[in-house]
Amino acid sequence: MxxxxxxxxxxxxxxxxxxxxxxxxxxxxxxxxxxxxxxDPLKSLYYFFIAPVSRPDQVAALAVKACPLILIASGLVFCYRSNIWNIGAEGQLVFGAIFSGWLALNFLESNSFLLLPCMMLVAILGGMFWALIPAILKIRFNTNEILVSLMLTYVASLFIDFLVRGPWRDPMSFGFPLTPTYSDAALIDRVYIPFVGYIGQLHYGVFVALFVSVILWFVLMKMLPGFKIRVTGESSSAAIFAGFNPSHVTIMVMCISGGTAGLAGMIEVSANIGQLQPNISFGYGFTAIIVAFLARLNPLAAIPAGLIVALAELGGDSVQISMGxxxxxxxxxxxxxxxxxxxxxxxxxxxxxxxxxxxxx
Amino acid sequence: MPHTEVLLSGENITKIFGDFKANDNVNFSISKGEIHALLGENGAGKSTFVKIIYGLLKPDSGNVIWKNEIIEINGPKHARELGIGMVFQHFSLFEALTVLENISLALPEKNQSDDLEKRIEEISNEYGLQIDPKSRVFNLSVGEQQRVEIIRCLLQNPELLIMDEPTSVLTPQEISKLFEVLEKLSKSGCSILFITHKLEEVRSLTSRATILRRGKNVSTVATKDHTAKSFSQMMVGHEINTNKYKKIKIENENLLKINNLSRPAQNQFSVELKDINFSVRGGEILGIAGIAGNGQSELMEALTGEYLSIEADKIVFNGFDISNLKPNERRKHGISFIPEERIGHATVSSFNLSENFYLTDYINDNSSNYGIINTSFNYENASNIVNEYDVRVPHNNPLASSLSGGNLQKFIVGREISRKPKLLVASQPTWGVDVGAALEIRSQIIKIAEQGAIVIIISQDLDEIFLLSDLISVIYNGKLSKQFDKEKVNLEKIGLLMGGSS
Structure with missing residues (x-):
């Protein structure tokens, strides 16, 4: 035994x-x-682990790849810590992109510096909106949030598909399912370092992800709302005894994880794509579930965990290309x-x- | 010694978990037809020892000798084949099935037969274990469920019956019935190993007792030569001072009134509360006696605010209607609660003590600023409780899970009392706690009552109810009896009410 x-x-x-x-x-x-x-085993390992990070711009690509994973995983940690199984972050990401896309498409001529923060805000709201559906259904009708959040992911990706093929399609796109390109004010800049220049595709969204994950760590470990979430996850009867309302906790964690996923969707589009298209995510919302558990449900540990998973993805691509x-x-x-x-x-x-x-x- | 033929003995049984010696060279023997008590505090190693005999655990060293032969018991099934039966403290019955179905499920195939029902009736008549084989288990009282467990054992003709704390859930009347059954069994040649920490029972039922303390056996003695007091000294290792229990009666203006509190049953296994009325004044301790499953947990939830009654004015404390306040809002009114479950209800096992202090103290302005937890404040308060209430901790600020039951309970009691409540509601405050800790906890409870607080104790332990209370009520089937003055009521009257007769 x-x-x-x-x-x-x-x-x-x-x-x-x-x-x-x-x-x-x-x-x-x-x-x-x-x-x-x-x-050749050593060569394989080289292409897996070393080649993808052997130049500064490649390291930057790694950080860019890890950015949505870190962001989404830091939010998902809150759900999983409180025993709420949100696996629909992919759909919440798409809704963040849709909401912020709506704003960007309405201000195609704008060059206001306020546009980007407003887009971030509505992206967060969009992700929250999509995450609140399973939350409210769970509280009201005791539905299973795993099923509902997962199924809503497919609804979300069909919805963005409909938008970019229908009402939001750029008339100048020659029939391609694409929206008009965002104005520059709606795009996230690449990081520019004086005397060095740009480092690959490294953009400011990466710093947003790091910042959010530190903030969320603080909220989870050092603040009363985080305490409520942790108690609820460890023992719901202790939470009720303390006077915490489990339904409020459900709403709170779904809002946090939906919000981070929505923000990740907006950053993906504004930093890397520049317009809406049918596919805006490489399954980040699902991969982030692995990142969250690899990080042992700690938002701060989501940073290294996100980098490791991103490296595994890039390394996999690298050996496929270099060694067949x-x-x-x-x-x-x-x-x-x-x-x-x-x-x-x-x-x-x-x-x-x-x-x-x-x-x- | 009337019994001569040794049925089972354990020689130098040692069982080690990690670096903890649960059994350290325990020696024990039981003769044919003997009723033998195994005595000890919680954590003394009683359960480990009987689990070894019943084949649930294997000893690290030492021998189990059955009928003069060294044997290795491979598991409970093997033990039952040898003729060893066991009735556990927590029953293993399917509530939705009938008695007959439950018994039939547990029997090995060779014992199955069409006349099972007849055999159940034979056994129940022979030993006075009245039971209807066709009734469903959830309709049975705890005492009746225990009878089902006993019959299930007896159907396999055991020569040794192990009973783990069988009386802890029974009324005094049920206990004396059980003892009659056990005496009949013993006369018919079946040996009984009786685990308990209630000392009076040992004297009235058993012929010999083996006392364990911290995994070692202190001695095996003839029970007639000893008193409850000398037994408890052997169990604890030092003399117990019971004078601490004398309470000075004072009265003050604190007042709790419960008016026609009702609560529908949440499901088929929970109890409906019917029209509960009582009032208690400051300085008084109200003991609510009753057998488990008569509405205690439902009443407790209504008092803590974990269940909120919809109608107003059901629970009025010092003139405030608190009927619709959540537990944290009730705490702000100066009310403290000690729920029955230490782990997972009163505390979170994977949290350290300062976080567990914060669990019921976050309403305090000092324990957090703008939502940021004041870690040092909580740490200091938790440490103060540890020092003041003599909580034995392995290191500074340990996880709740690393404390023994008694020490964790002392921490919880300390946490709730240190807020100086005007009303304390405690459910089973000393359940599963060792004698020393129970003593501490009870004297703390008395102390706050003497300082003017209202105290409500919900307990299945009648001794505890009579030790602590000024007033006693009995809860039976969701109804609360009228209050009796402790001085004017006897154990028998309360026992009858617990059994449902008035």
Whole structure:
């Protein structure tokens, strides 16, 4: 029989060391898998981990890729901490993009510096709006928020599809499903450093993501609303005993996660795309779920977790392009990386005991 | 010693969990037909020991000897095949099924037969365990459910019956009925291992007692040579001072009035509260006695505000109608609550003590500023409670889960009393708490009553009710009896009310 029993004291240095051990383990496993499949193992690892970050502009690309993941995961942490299973962040992201897109398309001639902050605000509201539907249905009719939020994702992507093919389509787009390009005032600038210039595609939205994740960490760990959320997740009867209203907590966490997802949608469009199109996200809303758990439901840890997952994505693309490795192999390797990180975390918190004595059931 | 033939014995049984010795060289033996008590405080290792005998745990060292043979018990099924039966403290019955179905489910296939119902009736007649095999379990009282468990064991003809705290949920009348059954069983040759911490029972029922303290056995003695007091000394290891329980009666202006409080049943397993009326003054302790499942938790929720009654003026405290206030709003009126469940209700197990202090103190302006938690304030207050109420902690500001039951309860009581409440409502304040901690907790409760607070104790422990209360009411089937003056009512009268007769 194999049993896991919680460790009484968890050492802090071991907590920092665990991901390093996990990554090392993944590398060893990667060496074995790649050589069995007939690829040069060291070269494969190079293209997976080193090549995607070997130039400053590539590091910038990594940060840009991680930006929506960090943002959305920091918000999702609030849901999962309170046992609300919002898995519809993808749809909330799309609605953030739609709401802010509506503003941008109405001010195509504007050059006001207020446009961008207003777009951020309505993007947050848009994400909240889409997240409140499952929240209210759950409170009012006890529906399952997993199903509702997931299904609303498909509604959202069909809705943006309808908008860009129908009412919002640019008449000058030669029939392509695209809206007009946003005015410059509605776009997020790339980061310009004096004497250095631009660093790849690095844009100011990345800093917004970092800032939001720090703020959310503070709210969750140091403030009363975060305390309410954590108590509710740990024990709903303790929350009711304290006088917290579980329905309010549900509304609050859905608003926070919907808001961050909506903001991420707006940043994606305003920083990288510049107009609305049928597909504005590479499944960031779903990938962020993995990031949230990899971060052990801590908004601050969502930053490194988002970077790791982004690296795994970029590394996967890189070996596919450079070495012709099939997508399934890179998928297996990505899975292995995440599994080792989560397993390492588990072994950090639990003893494992093997007991094969006869008759112990 | 009338019993000579040893049925089962344990030699130097040791069981270690992590670095904690739950059983440390325990020696024990029970003879054929003997009723033997296993005594000890919570955490003394009683449960570990019987789990080893019943095959649920394996000893790290030591031998279990059954009928003069060293054996290794592989699991509960093996134990039952050998002839060892066990009735657990928490029953394992399906509430929606009938007695017959429950028994049939638990029996091994070879014991199944068409005349099961007849055999149940035979056994229930033989030992006086009246039960209707066709009734559904959720309709049965706790005492009746226990009978079902006992019959289920007896159908397998055990030679040793282990009973884990069987009396903790019964009325005095039910207890004496149970004892008659056990005595009959013992006369027919079945040995009974009886786990308890109620000392009077040991003297009235058992012939010998083995006392455990911190995993070690203190001694095995003939019960007739000892008194409840000497037993408790052996259990705790030092003398117990019961004088602390003398309460000075004072009266002041604090007043709680409950007017026709009713509450419909939330589901088929919960109890409807019917027209509850009472009033208590400052300085008085009202004890609400009753067997589990008669509406105590429903009443507690109504008093804490976890359940809100819709109508106004149901609960009036010092002239304020608090009927529709949530628990935190009631706390602002100077009311404190100690719920029955320590973990997951009164505290969050994965939070440290200062966060658990904040859990019921966030209404205080000092514990947070503009929503930012004042960590040092909460830490200081939690540490003060730890010092003042003698909470034994493994290190500074530990997680609630790392405290033993008694120490966590002392922390909770300290947290609620340190706010100097004008009304304290406590449900089972010393349930599952060791003797020393129970003593501390009870004297703290008496102290705040002496300072003028109203105290309401909801408890299934009749001894506790009689120790603490000035006034006693009984809750039965969602109805509350009238209040009795403790001095003018006896145990028997209260016991009858608990059983539903008046």
């Amino acid at each position: 194999i049993t896991l029993s919680p460790r009484s004291n968890i050492s802090f240095s071991l907590t920092l060391l665990t991901p390093i051990i996990a990554i090392f383990f993944t590398l060893v496993m990667g060496l074995i898998i790649f050589s069995f499949l007939g690829y 490795m099939p997508k399934v192999v890179t998928g297996v390797f990505k899975g292995l990386l995440l599994l080792s990180l989560l397993a390492g975390e588990t072994f950090n918190r639990y003893h494992i005991k093997f007991d094969f004595k006869k008759g112990n059931k």
